[in-house]
Amino acid sequence: MAVTPTAxxxxxxxxxxxxxxxxxxxxxxxxxxxxxxxxxLAHGExxxxxxxxxxxxxxxxxxIIGPPGxxxxxxxxxxxxxxxxxxxxxxxxxxxxxxxxxxxLRQIYDRDQVYQLVLTFALLLILxxxxxxxxxxxxxxxxxxxxxxxxxxxxxxxxxxxxxYNVFVILVGMVSVAGLFWFFERTKTGxxxxxxxxxxxxxxxxxxxxxxxxTLVFALGAFLAGFAGAMAVPPTAATLEMGTNPLVxxxxxxxxxxxGSLRGAFVGALLVGVIRSWMITLYPPGEIAAPFAIMAxxxxxxxxxxxxxxxxxx
Amino acid sequence: MPERVDRDGTPAYxxxxxxxxxxxxxxLVLGVVFLFVIPDIAGLSDSLQxxxxxxxxxxxxxxxxxxxxxxxxKLTSFGHAAFFGTGAYATAVLARYAGxxxxxxxxxGAIAAATVMAAIIGVLSLRHTGLYFAxxxxxxxxxxxxxALGQSALGGSDGLPIRPGPAxxxxxxxxxxxxxxxxxxxxxxxxxVILIGLFVMYRITQSPFRNALDAxxxxxxxxxxxxxxxxxxxxxxxxxxxIYGGVAGGLYAVVRxxxxxxxxxxxxxxxxxxxxxxxxxFRTLVGxxxxxxxxxxxxxxxxxxxxxxxxxxxxxxxxxxxxxxxGIVGSLRSGGIVNARLSDLRREPSVLSTxxxxxxxxxxxxxxxxxxSLRIILFGVD
Numbered sequence: 001m002a003v004t005p006t007a008x009x010x011x012x013x014x015x016x017x018x019x020x021x022x023x024x025x026x027x028x029x030x031x032x033x034x035x036x037x038x039x040x041l042a043h044g045e046x047x048x049x050x051x052x053x054x055x056x057x058x059x060x061x062x063x064i065i066g067p068p069g070x071x072x073x074x075x076x077x078x079x080x081x082x083x084x085x086x087x088x089x090x091x092x093x094x095x096x097x098x099x100x101x102x103x104x105l106r107q108i109y110d111r112d113q114v115y116q117l118v119l120t121f122a123l124l125l126i127l128x129x130x131x132x133x134x135x136x137x138x139x140x141x142x143x144x145x146x147x148x149x150x151x152x153x154x155x156x157x158x159x160x161x162x163x164x165y166n167v168f169v170i171l172v173g174m175v176s177v178a179g180l181f182w183f184f185e186r187t188k189t190g191x192x193x194x195x196x197x198x199x200x201x202x203x204x205x206x207x208x209x210x211x212x213x214x215t216l217v218f219a220l221g222a223f224l225a226g227f228a229g230a231m232a233v234p235p236t237a238a239t240l241e242m243g244t245n246p247l248v249x250x251x252x253x254x255x256x257x258x259x260g261s262l263r264g265a266f267v268g269a270l271l272v273g274v275i276r277s278w279m280i281t282l283y284p285p286g287e288i289a290a291p292f293a294i295m296a297x298x299x300x301x302x303x304x305x306x307x308x309x310x311x312x313x314x
Numbered sequence: 315m316p317e318r319v320d321r322d323g324t325p326a327y328x329x330x331x332x333x334x335x336x337x338x339x340x341x342l343v344l345g346v347v348f349l350f351v352i353p354d355i356a357g358l359s360d361s362l363q364x365x366x367x368x369x370x371x372x373x374x375x376x377x378x379x380x381x382x383x384x385x386x387x388k389l390t391s392f393g394h395a396a397f398f399g400t401g402a403y404a405t406a407v408l409a410r411y412a413g414x415x416x417x418x419x420x421x422x423g424a425i426a427a428a429t430v431m432a433a434i435i436g437v438l439s440l441r442h443t444g445l446y447f448a449x450x451x452x453x454x455x456x457x458x459x460x461x462a463l464g465q466s467a468l469g470g471s472d473g474l475p476i477r478p479g480p481a482x483x484x485x486x487x488x489x490x491x492x493x494x495x496x497x498x499x500x501x502x503x504x505x506x507v508i509l510i511g512l513f514v515m516y517r518i519t520q521s522p523f524r525n526a527l528d529a530x531x532x533x534x535x536x537x538x539x540x541x542x543x544x545x546x547x548x549x550x551x552x553x554x555x556x557i558y559g560g561v562a563g564g565l566y567a568v569v570r571x572x573x574x575x576x577x578x579x580x581x582x583x584x585x586x587x588x589x590x591x592x593x594x595x596f597r598t599l600v601g602x603x604x605x606x607x608x609x610x611x612x613x614x615x616x617x618x619x620x621x622x623x624x625x626x627x628x629x630x631x632x633x634x635x636x637x638x639x640x641g642i643v644g645s646l647r648s649g650g651i652v653n654a655r656l657s658d659l660r661r662e663p664s665v666l667s668t669x670x671x672x673x674x675x676x677x678x679x680x681x682x683x684x685x686x687s688l689r690i691i692l693f694g695v696d
Contacts, residue, residue, distance in 0.1 A: 037445065039445050039448060039449065041585075098684075099684060102683060103681075103683075104632075107636065107680070111639065113390060113445065114384065114390045114588070114592065114596075115592075115635050115639060117392070117588070118631055118635050119632070122632045122635065124628070125624040125625065125631070126624075126632075128624050128625075128628075129622040129624045130625070132621070132622065132624075137621075244581075248452070248453070248456050251449050251452060252453055254449065255449055255453060259445070259446055259449075285464035285466075288459075288460035288463060288464060289457060292453055292454070292457035292460060293457070299438060
């Protein structure tokens with residue numbers, strides 16, 4: 001099959017866009033893994049909870065400000081409103097994550113790891129049906145945000161027909177990646193979290209409340225998952241099973257990047273996103289299998305993942 | 315002939331290497347008889363379906379295999395559906411493309427395929443322990459799921475039927491039976507396979523091999539220092555547990571006469587298998603089997619009474635994690651939590667109100683704790 005340069009570019013951009021979404025999910029998962037030593041199987045459900053919540057929040061905010069007004073100012077207001085909606089959604093997920101950690105997980109840190117898996121799996125099942133209870137069986141969607149943002153010309157300026165919303169996701173993704181690294185490298189809280197990851201006992205000894213760090217990290221993970229859900233939902237629809245695929249792909253990302261490594265999660269997410277997207281044009285049946293094949297390959301060459309463990313550098 | 319031996323002061327009998335006290339003999343015989351009369355019991359009521367119990371036994375059997383890893387080497391495999399699915403798909407492929415009709419040959423094919431698969435996945439994933447191992451097994455399971463989904467030769471998401479040759483179903487003893495008879499006969503075949511499998515597992519858990527696995531599970535470095543070939547032992551255990559999954563999957567395919575990726579290879583099935591082991595009690599031999607029947611039965615009943623049956627399963631798992639971490643069998647056996655509570659109750663019935671109070675108190679305490687953490691997160695420590 002002949003692939004034109006334009007098509008290749010579009011697929012690459014799609015891959016990068018998906019990679020950023022994937023990074024937001026995987027980064028929360030990997031930080032939780034690195035610090036709490038818990039594999040949060042309910043993380044995909046937090047992502048889809050974010051998507052469902054976002055549809056409501058988008059509707060609410062668009063109801064207030066109305067459809068985008070004409071001119072640069074009107075468009076800018078609309079984009080800012082969408083960003084605000086995404087942040088509100090993610091903020092709604094914060095208490096959910098906090099409750100998960102403080103009420104459920106905290107009780108069983110000293111038990112066998114398998115119980116933590118059972119617990120997060122139980123939470124996965126419960127969240128699944130909570131969503132079914134609130135939003136029903138069928139998928140729900142919102143087209144307003146996607147179509148409104150797509151009216152802004154971006155890629156058309158360079159002669160490429162590419163949805164502006166995807167460009168928007170890539171830009172927001174870049175900013176949030178930079179923000180996350182800034183948070184872990186430069187802020188005091190970020191450094192405390194990293195210190196806890198490197199040596200929990202030492203961190204306790206110098207006066208860090210690890211309880212607090214644990215809750216914070218889990219809440220942060222939920223925040224990022226909700227953020228990703230809100231960013232991912234406008235072009236598609238929110239469905240009950242939408243959490244599964246990103247969850248499993250995040251596992252692949254984590255293994256590729258190295259357990260608990262933020263930098264690894266970033267590289268892994270873009271790699272998985274782009275390769276998966278290329279496979280869609282090159283060899284469609286390989287789309288699902290390709291990420292796992294890369295993972296197996298990297299494991300053979302570098303068993304500890306591309307970037308090893310996290311802590312010393314973000 | 316059974317031979318009398320003495321075990322910690324209680325008389326016991328030893329037969330074929332199985333050592334049982336009189337009490338255990340009663341349970342053993344009752345259990346076997348119960349397994350054999352299930353088709354009769356299932357005929358009595360509509361809510362009890364043989365196929366549901368049968369499926370529970372099959373998944374439970376896979377969980378028995380997984381339990382070898384979980385109980386002794388402390389490795390949590392989150393991809394056991396890979397072997398279940400490999401067995402099932404090997405059966406389907408053999409029936410469809412090689413035209414093999416005999417159930418025995420199909421099962422042998424399933425075992426061979428699962429062994430090879432377990433050997434490969436084992437080599438790749440056993441370099442790691444803990445969560446990394448769980449992640450890797452899960453990812454390999456999903457890889458197989460993706461392959462089954464993507465290959466049209468394997469039927470894609472529609473799956474494959476098992477209808478070899480001119481016969482509409484695989485042949486037992488070289489004969490085709492009517493569907494009803496076939497269902498009951500395959501059930502008895504399953505029971506026989508399960509009994510053999512449990513016996514083999516029992517012998518494994520009485521062997522030095524099990525002690526070596528225990529040592530590896532408790533302290534790897536020390537086990538290496540005393541000269542245990544860790545890699546090879548763990549790998550062997552992994553392959554054995556994979557074979558159990560493969561046998562269960564092969565039987566599943568023969569019984570259902572249809573395999574779908576969703577029902578055999580999907581990672582939620584891996585989760586199910588793991589949780590059956592925990593639910594039944596992963597420190598026991600038969601626990602996973604019972605956990606399998608209970609979980610599948612629960613899901614089936616749940617599906618009938620409410621559309622929110624996942625919620626129901628989730629709540630059961632929560633109760634399990636906080637209230638009965640030893641699982642059903644572990645809690646019921648002597649010294650387990652249920653017996654202790656029952657004897658408390660018999661001695662002093664007023665203990666009930668104490669339990670109620672302590673339950674309320676602990677819930678209150680947890681809510682306060684949660685609120686405190688929330689306050690601390692939001693406003694910091696003052």
